[in-house]
Each structure stands twice: as C-alpha cells, then as structure tokens.
Amino acid sequence: MKKINCLCVSFIAMLIFLISMNGNFANAQENNSTSTSGDDSYEELIDEGIIDPSVSKEQWNQFKAEDKYYAEQQEKEEIDNPGNVSDDGNGEMLRSSKAKFSLRKGDFFYTNATDSKGLTGHNAIYVGNGKIVEAPAKGHKTRAQSFTTWKKNTLYGPKGPKKGKWIKVYRPSSKANGNKAANYAMKNFEKKHIPYKINGNIKSKKYEYCSKLVWQSYYFGAGKKSMASVNTPVILHPSNLPGTIKGTKKVHTYKK
Incomplete structure (x- = not known):
C-alpha cells in the first residue's frame, strides 16, 4: 500500500x-x-534610413497599429461609396459612372495600390498641366511626373493588392486653397528634390514622405485656416490625410 x-x-x-x-x-x-x-x-x-531617429519606437508601433485601422476605413468607404461618383465642377455630385470628370489643381490622391514594410497607401497632389507631385519612397527625392503615367504604373504595377486596386481623388471645398497648395508643391517639391524619410516633425522641411508633402502643401501654401484641425500629427497616415484638410470630399475613383 x-x-x-x-x-x-x-x-x-x-x-x-x-x-x-x-x-x-x-x-x-x-x-x-x-x-x-x-x-x-x-x-x-x-x-x-526609412525612419529618422526623431521617431521613437513607441511612436512607430502606435503608428503601425493606427495605420491598419485607417486603411480599413478607406476600404470600407470605397465599398459604401463606390467610385462612380464625380463632381460636375460646381460642387454637384453626379452618380453616373459615365459622368465626365476633370482633375483640378490641388486635388490629391490616396491609393491602396502600393505597400512598403507592412504599411499600405500612398498620396500625391495634382498641380495642373497633367502633372502630379509626390514623395515616392526611400532612395527617391520629391518629384513631378505625368499623371497619366503615374496612374498607369500605380494601378497596373506589381505593388499592392492583386485585385481591387484604386486611386481615390479628394478635393477641398476651396478652389483658391487648392491652387495655393498646388503652387506651393510645384515651387518647393518639384524643383528642390527633397530626400525621403519619415521623421517626427511634420513641419520640418529637411525630409519628406508622401502624406507629409501634401499636408505641407496646404499648411504652408494655403495657410493654417485651410486645415481641418489645429492639432498637428507626429506622423501622418496616408489613409488619414483627407481628414486633415478642411472641406475635403472624395470626388472620383480611378479603378483598374
């Protein structure tokens, strides 16, 4: 026992x-x-050299977590409000998929057809004469290029999702602000060729990244009153850019 x-x-x-x-x-x-x-x-x-040390590890981890949320909201918006919406030039929204649409200076873009280091989305601004200005990625400086070429490469290039690629066009309520922002982008980013890097000071002009370039075009070009909020982000999500500029509405979507 x-x-x-x-x-x-x-x-x-x-x-x-x-x-x-x-x-x-x-x-x-x-x-x-x-x-x-x-x-x-x-x-x-x-x-x-993609992130500047001015961005702390905690800030970057928070940015990544928020980035996923904002990107999901963009996808949801496209489902709820599909891309056959155009502006007739007078602020009236046209629901016909065949409605004529023309870009206007100061229009800016958000696309899901790109990804880098686990982050999705890219911004650029239309500056007139068939050109956009952007901060492409590491190893490239700010530049201007043909909108037609950029659209083709974006929608039919290898990056981003295999299906469901789109480019959304956003437009502020003030045409004057759009003109000022576009002129600022041409003067400061098309010709000066500023290097790419994500840093912790959105007002700094030493480095640029895609959403920061558009944000600065409005903040410095059209003035503080063109911004939707007085709060300035540490790092600006590409998918959250439309919410920072006053009176912004989606006016069109280009799809593959």
Whole structure:
C-alpha cells in the first residue's frame, strides 16, 4: 500500500513539473515574440534610413497599429461609396459612372495600390498641366511626373493588392486653397528634390514622405485656416490625410 502511495505522489509531482515547464516555455515563446518582432522592425527601418531617429519606437508601433485601422476605413468607404461618383465642377455630385470628370489643381490622391514594410497607401497632389507631385519612397527625392503615367504604373504595377486596386481623388471645398497648395508643391517639391524619410516633425522641411508633402502643401501654401484641425500629427497616415484638410470630399475613383 505504501509503495502504491509513493508511486501516486511521484506521478503527481512529475505531472505538476511538466505542466509548469510547459507553461514557462509557452510564456518564454510569447515574451520572445513580443520583444523581438517590433524591435527588429523598428531597428531595421532606422538602419535602412526609412525612419529618422526623431521617431521613437513607441511612436512607430502606435503608428503601425493606427495605420491598419485607417486603411480599413478607406476600404470600407470605397465599398459604401463606390467610385462612380464625380463632381460636375460646381460642387454637384453626379452618380453616373459615365459622368465626365476633370482633375483640378490641388486635388490629391490616396491609393491602396502600393505597400512598403507592412504599411499600405500612398498620396500625391495634382498641380495642373497633367502633372502630379509626390514623395515616392526611400532612395527617391520629391518629384513631378505625368499623371497619366503615374496612374498607369500605380494601378497596373506589381505593388499592392492583386485585385481591387484604386486611386481615390479628394478635393477641398476651396478652389483658391487648392491652387495655393498646388503652387506651393510645384515651387518647393518639384524643383528642390527633397530626400525621403519619415521623421517626427511634420513641419520640418529637411525630409519628406508622401502624406507629409501634401499636408505641407496646404499648411504652408494655403495657410493654417485651410486645415481641418489645429492639432498637428507626429506622423501622418496616408489613409488619414483627407481628414486633415478642411472641406475635403472624395470626388472620383480611378479603378483598374
């Protein structure tokens, strides 16, 4: 009887030990995953020169979490309000997919047809004469190019989703503000060729990234009163750019 009791006690002790070890292993795996995945991503982007050290790791992780939310909202908007909507030039919305649409200076774009380092979306601004101005990506400086060429490369290029690519056109309520923003973009970004980098000061003109370029075109070109909010973001999400400029509405969608 004593022998049986000893065996039972030994078995229970061994079982408790195995459960404890398994729990510790699981916790170690979880802690290792949590501690390395975000750190490696951030450090890699710093080393590659995509992020400036003025952006903290905490700010970048928060940006990535928010970026997913805003991108999902953009996708939802396109489902709820599909791209057969155009502006007739007088502010009236036309629901016909065959409605004539013309770009206007100061119109800016958000597209889902691009991705980089787990982030989705890109912005550019229309400056007239068939041209857009943008901050493309690491290794490229701010530039102007043909809208037709940019649209074709964006919708039919290899980046972004394989299906459901689109470019949304946003327009502020003030035509004058749009003109001023476009003129600022041409003067300061088309000819000066500022290098690409994501930094923690959206008003800084040392580096540019896509949403920051458009934001600065309105903030500095059209003035603070053209902005929807007095609060300035640390890093601006491409998908959240329309919400920062006063009176902005989606007026058209180009689709593949």
